[in-house]
Amino acid sequence: KAGVTQTPRYLIKTRGQQVTLSCSPISGHRSVSWYQQTPGQGLQFLFEYFSETQRNKGNFPGRFSGRQFSNSRSEMNVSTLELGDSALYLCASSLGPAGGRETQYFGPGTRLLVL
Amino acid sequence: AQKITQTQPGMFVQEKEAVTLDCTYDTSDPSYGLFWYKQPSSGEMIFLIYQGSYDQQNATEGRYSLNFQKARKSANLVISASQLGDSAMYFCAIQNQGGSEKLVFGKGTKLTVNP
Numbered sequence: 718k719a720g721v722t723q724t725p726r727y728l729i730k731t732r733g734q735q736v737t738l739s740c741s742p743i744s745g746h747r748s749v750s751w752y753q754q755t756p757g758q759g760l761q762f763l764f765e766y767f768s769e770t771q772r773n774k775g776n777f778p779g780r781f782s783g784r785q786f787s788n789s790r791s792e793m794n795v796s797t798l799e800l801g802d803s804a805l806y807l808c809a810s811s812l813g814p815a816g817g818r819e820t821q822y823f824g825p826g827t828r829l830l831v832l
Numbered sequence: 833a834q835k836i837t838q839t840q841p842g843m844f845v846q847e848k849e850a851v852t853l854d855c856t857y858d859t860s861d862p863s864y865g866l867f868w869y870k871q872p873s874s875g876e877m878i879f880l881i882y883q884g885s886y887d888q889q890n891a892t893e894g895r896y897s898l899n900f901q902k903a904r905k906s907a908n909l910v911i912s913a914s915q916l917g918d919s920a921m922y923f924c925a926i927q928n929q930g931g932s933e934k935l936v937f938g939k940g941t942k943l944t945v946n947p
Contacts, residue, residue, distance in 0.1 A: 748933055760923065760937040773932040805875055811933055818865050818884060819933045823877035 719744065721810050721824035729830045738827045742789050742810030748772075749791040750821060751783060754805040763806075765778075766791055767813050772773040803831045834859045834926050836938035838939045844944050845914045853901070853909040853941045855924035863929045866907040868898070871921040871940070880922075883907055884929075 722741045730736050743747050751763040762775040766785035783793040789810075795802055805828050809821035835858040838934065847849040868880040883891045883898045891898045899908040913917055921942050925935040 750933060750935075752935075752937075757940050760935075762934045762936070765933055771935050775934075807875075807877060809877070809935075814933070818880060818882060818929070819927065820867070820879055821933060821935060822879060823869070826875045828875070 718830050721822055722807055723806075723824040723827050724807065725827060726825065727828050727830075729832065730798050731832050732800060734798050734800055735787070735794060736798060736829060737792055737794045738806055738808075740791045740793075740808030740810075740824060742808075743822055746810035746822075747787055748811045748819070749789065750809045750811075751791070751793050751802075752807045752809065753800075754807060754826075756801070760807075763793065770824075776831040794815050798831045800831050803829060812825075834861070834864070834928065836924050836926055836936055836937045838924055838938035838940045838941050841939070842944070844946060845911075847916060847945055847947050848913055849916055849929050850910060850912045851943065852863045853911070853922050853924075853943065855907045855909065855938060857907060857924070857926050859905075859926060860930070861928045863931055865927045866898070866900070867925045867927065867935065868896070868907075868909045869923045869925065870918075871923060872921070877923070893904065911943075916945050916947060919943060919945045 747765045750765040764783045765773040778789045785791045805826045809823045866883045869877045881893045897910045921940045923940045924936045
């Protein structure tokens with residue numbers, strides 16, 4: 718079974734631009750979460766989607782948005798990029814809410830560099 | 833709020849020896865799960881092992897075992913018979929169960945296995 722895939726793997730943008738990152742979950746997984754990883758702040762939760770609905774959102778400004786499609790694929794968008802948005806963006810998928818253990822499996826990440 | 837503390841920024845171990853990576857947590861939720869992930873330099877987060885708050889026995893997965901001490905709120909990862917390929921960052925994470933799948937991560941421990 719194929720793992721979580723993320724595209725693109727690497728991205729270079731300039732301040733003020735916007736960017737869209739894509740995530741395809743493991744087949745059969747219906748829940749997708751996004752995390753930002755930086756050397757200073759570590760791993761921080763961005764959003765969580767299940768059945769096209771955002772279930773939870775982290776403490777990020779409104780410039781960060783996301784969505785999930787009917788096939789469970791997800792995208793996140795960052796508008797008006799700032800230097801501090803340079804990070805590794807990780808997507809994770811899981812089967813979905815089951816009232817218990819919900820192991821998240823991560824993709825390889827998208828490395829975003831904002832110049 | 834949930835919190836994970838990993839007090840060892842870096843650890844060194846000789847090949848074939850065992851090593852323990854520390855993790856303490858704080859949560860007010862009665863039901864939670866604890867996860868360990870490995871992150872090689874490539875960036876992908878690899879799921880290693882899970883421990884539920886109500887699990888009676890310590891979790892084991894091959895060379896990985898979790899030393900779970902609920903009263904002390906600790907969930908240390910033990911890697912037996914270290915291999916050179918175990919060199920990576922290791923993250924402990926906590927997840928509230930029954931609600932969001934959000935993972936809260938610690939700052940990580942960088943493990944170096946010496947030949």
